Amino acid sequence: MHRTALLDWLACAVAGREEPAAVAARGLGDGVADRVAAIGAAGHVLDFDDTHASSLAHLSAPTAPAALVLGATLGTTLGHALEAHAAGFEVMGAVAAANHPQIRARGWHPTAVCGVVGAAVSAARLLELDRDRTEHAVRLALLRAGGLHAAFGSDGKALQVGMAAASGVDAARLAAAGATAGAEVLGGFEEAFGARWPADALEAPSGRAAIRENWIKAYPCCLQTHGAIEAAELLRKDRGVPAGAIVVAVHPVSLQTAWRTAVANGLEAKFSIPYLTAFTLLNGPPGIDSFRDLDPAAQDLAAERVTVRTDPAMRESEAVVEVEGQQVARVEAALGSPARPMDERALSAKVAALAGSRLDGVLDDPARPAAEVLKVVDPRG
Numbered sequence: 001m002h003r004t005a006l007l008d009w010l011a012c013a014v015a016g017r018e019e020p021a022a023v024a025a026r027g028l029g030d031g032v033a034d035r036v037a038a039i040g041a042a043g044h045v046l047d048f049d050d051t052h053a054s055s056l057a058h059l060s061a062p063t064a065p066a067a068l069v070l071g072a073t074l075g076t077t078l079g080h081a082l083e084a085h086a087a088g089f090e091v092m093g094a095v096a097a098a099n100h101p102q103i104r105a106r107g108w109h110p111t112a113v114c115g116v117v118g119a120a121v122s123a124a125r126l127l128e129l130d131r132d133r134t135e136h137a138v139r140l141a142l143l144r145a146g147g148l149h150a151a152f153g154s155d156g157k158a159l160q161v162g163m164a165a166a167s168g169v170d171a172a173r174l175a176a177a178g179a180t181a182g183a184e185v186l187g188g189f190e191e192a193f194g195a196r197w198p199a200d201a202l203e204a205p206s207g208r209a210a211i212r213e214n215w216i217k218a219y220p221c222c223l224q225t226h227g228a229i230e231a232a233e234l235l236r237k238d239r240g241v242p243a244g245a246i247v248v249a250v251h252p253v254s255l256q257t258a259w260r261t262a263v264a265n266g267l268e269a270k271f272s273i274p275y276l277t278a279f280t281l282l283n284g285p286p287g288i289d290s291f292r293d294l295d296p297a298a299q300d301l302a303a304e305r306v307t308v309r310t311d312p313a314m315r316e317s318e319a320v321v322e323v324e325g326q327q328v329a330r331v332e333a334a335l336g337s338p339a340r341p342m343d344e345r346a347l348s349a350k351v352a353a354l355a356g357s358r359l360d361g362v363l364d365d366p367a368r369p370a371a372e373v374l375k376v377v378d379p380r381g
Contacts, residue, residue: 001211002086003363004347005050008216009060010362011354013043013377015288021045021155025162030380032073032173033166036119039377040065040162044111045155046288047270048220048354053213053317053338055096055110056223056257062115062165063088066122068377070169071370074126078373079366084125086211088168091138091201092118093210098198101253104149106194109157112147112164113193119168120175121202127176134172134202139181141171142189152222153260153268216342216350218335220288221270224254226334227319228273232280234329235321241281242323245305248277249320252310262303266291274302277321288354 016022022042028034043049044061052059063085071081096103096114103110120141124134144167147160186197204210219226228248235242250273260272269275269291278301279286314320317337321329333339335346342350351359358376 001208001214002089003082004216005060005089005211005214006064006082006085007351007359007363008050008347009043009064010359010373010377011351012046012049013039013065014358015048015354016045016158017042017377019045019158021158024155025159026380032069033170035378035380036065036069036169037159037162037166039069040165041158042377044161045158046220047157047222048217048288051215051217051223052093052096052210053215054210055093055100055114056104056253056316057092057096057100057110057114058161059089059092059096059118059210059214060085061111061161062119062168063092063122065162065165066119066169067126068370068374070123070126072374076126076370077366078363078368078370080126081370081373082363082366084122087125087205088118088120088122090204090208090210091121093213094198094201094204097210099193099195101256102194104253104256107149108193109147109149109151109160112160113145115147115161115164116141116145116168116171117201119165120171121168123169123172124175127172129172129176131202133175136180137172137175138202139183139185140174140179141168142185143181144171145189145193152257153263153271155267213338215338216336216347218342218346218350219285220291221276221286222258224250224257224316225271225273225276226336227254227317227331228277228321229280229285230331230334231319231321231329232277233285234331235323236281236284238328241301242328244324245307246277246281247322248273248306248308249311249314249322250308251314251316251318252312253316254319255308255310263294263299266294269294272302273308274306275299277306278302
């Protein structure tokens, strides 16, 4: 299952590597941390990468680049890189889930905040750090924890995730060199972020809980818009664009996450429930190219007739569309969710659409050098 998550992330990184955020990050340097940050940005910039349903954090976004770049640097195999990715993925998932939704409610970006931990654990696994050194790596990583929810809809969202991945790798390398950070750092993390540090976080890899809650996205936009997109598609197929007022009901976390109303560009549109509802009613569900430019008709429809209301009794993944006060479409969980996972054909189609044939068989041989896999996503080889 972690292999599927890594394949999905690789496809997103291939498709995202020429986006402005990724190109800018690539220009910063050629060191290990520089490459981790650049590839991390590439994998997250399309907002198409896998997402943990229990925390809404993107667990592969920081752990995959950490595992691949450091693994390639150390000359390890793909199998070892996969193990490192899985370890960081699970620990990050445990920390992020323990702090959902309170970290986001305080204005932080959970993927970036918790991503330093996941990347540090992935790197520590590759560096063969013992438990004590790994704990120091995690605490050193927390010294750089950050990332703002306000960055959603800009290059900053992908860049802060890439920077988190790089910080985690740096922390593990510092710990390997003998650097320390006291246990008090965990309390400082809790105080600064209004967070809770799970005492058993480093035991998470043995439980594999996070991967069972992983969501492979069907649409390249904020996960909390996916229910609205599918509900709008049901309505479009049934009756087209309806007359009258259109209300989308969602859980409060959905509006907290996808908070934009009026949008000025494609990146902002990825976080707008009104715009994506209107776009889908007019055109069907969005793809990558749907965000190259804005659809003026969708902007007008969203501004004139689409509003969003919240209902805390709903599921976080749920969306209901109402027209003139009557429910006309409802989706409990969108395609790709743990409740409605993609089948092998759908996943293969997504990977091919993003990466063509570049990833064919790329993860089949665990003895393959990690550096060969890295070349697929890093133009510098």
